[in-house]
Amino acid sequence: MIKPDCYTHIGRVIDSIIQAGLTINSMKMIRFTLNDAVQFYSEHQGKPFFDDLVNFISSDVVVGMELIAENAVAIWRELIGPTNPNTARIDAPRSLRAVFGTEGTHNAVHGSDSPSSAITEISFFFGLKGNPAVLSDC
Numbered sequence: 001m002i003k004p005d006c007y008t009h010i011g012r013v014i015d016s017i018i019q020a021g022l023t024i025n026s027m028k029m030i031r032f033t034l035n036d037a038v039q040f041y042s043e044h045q046g047k048p049f050f051d052d053l054v055n056f057i058s059s060d061v062v063v064g065m066e067l068i069a070e071n072a073v074a075i076w077r078e079l080i081g082p083t084n085p086n087t088a089r090i091d092a093p094r095s096l097r098a099v100f101g102t103e104g105t106h107n108a109v110h111g112s113d114s115p116s117s118a119i120t121e122i123s124f125f126f127g128l129k130g131n132p133a134v135l136s137d138c
């Protein structure tokens, strides 16, 4: 998932995905409600960064992608780099988080941590309706 701080760089992210040998099977741009973000990141509830994380994720659009390859989860996690962008800039300077991340929760992209969480997260993400408040603002 491309986070709100990185969706304007979607072209460069897609280039990296293709170069890494991944296929994009489906893609969806959506704005999470705060509740969508709380549910998506429920495993982190209670952690000190949780409020910042869910406010950030629901602050603007995100782009979810279903990526296909043998070992897709591992390939994508290698491509995105360490969670903390400052660590990524030292340990994996060409990774997406090193290049597009800022710091802390603002780390440009998310990756499922296992094939089973990928199945859960893809099914949750592609079932979302998005934030209707944005439509009524138009």
Ligand code: CMP
Residues within 6 Å of the ligand: 044, 049, 053, 083, 104, 105, 106, 107, 109, 110, 111
């Ligand atoms: P993500 O891959 O989306 O999974 C959980 C997110 O929580 C993570 O990326 C970061 O955005 C955030 N996160 C995890 N650990 C920390 C931390 N120690 N400090 C701030 N944010 C964190």
